[in-house]
Amino acid sequence: MNTPTGKSLRFRGCFISSLMLLLCFCSSTLRAQDVKFDLNERGQLSYLYFPSCNMDTVAFNQKNFAGPTLLLDGESLSLNRGDDERTFMGNQKGLSYSLKYAVENGSMRLTVSCKNISKADMKHINLAMRIGIDNCMTSYPQWRSIYFPTLLKCEKTHFWGYFMNPNGGILTIASPDPVASYHLQYNNASENFASGHLIYTSTLDLLHPGQLPEENPTNCNTLKKGETRT
Incomplete structure (x- = not known):
């Protein structure tokens, strides 16, 4: 029996009009009056741009830390x-999953869906999505246009946060449904949460098997047989 839970992410630049926008497709580039982004064949972004905002283009990693990318147990x-x-769709390791992009109300919306198609419940799994935004501030003046994960907050019922760069650009991110936790990929860290100086990118843990802070969501570590989370 499928159990939909409704999970999607919205990315939005500051000072964007809230008018509903029409999509116009050109190859793999999605365009609208206030949102523009480009996708490769693996469903990963190369950039995100809000033409009506006075803010820098949001750059995405293209190699080891490219995203958005779904990960199962790393x-x-x-x-x-x-x-x-x-x-974009896939079927691997007992999972059927997809990413779907859209432009809606001046935002880029990314809907993530995953279904357990194996013969048993998946318990204590880590299902994550690496966002892929380039957070690495390596030198001046390059770092002035790089968006840093300034605030990411996992609430019991939803998720919200924003990325900001030294030039004053702000990219907000939100989900109306809970996200178990998040972690950052530091340049000299072999494991999550280890110390480091530079941050390559940020990752959201949609399902997480470990113990989480009291304010984080609960019941986010199992995907039952036949269950769908969207």
């Missing part, structure tokens, strides 16, 4: 383009 899950230019 290993990347492959994605292929679906029936349209903005949907």
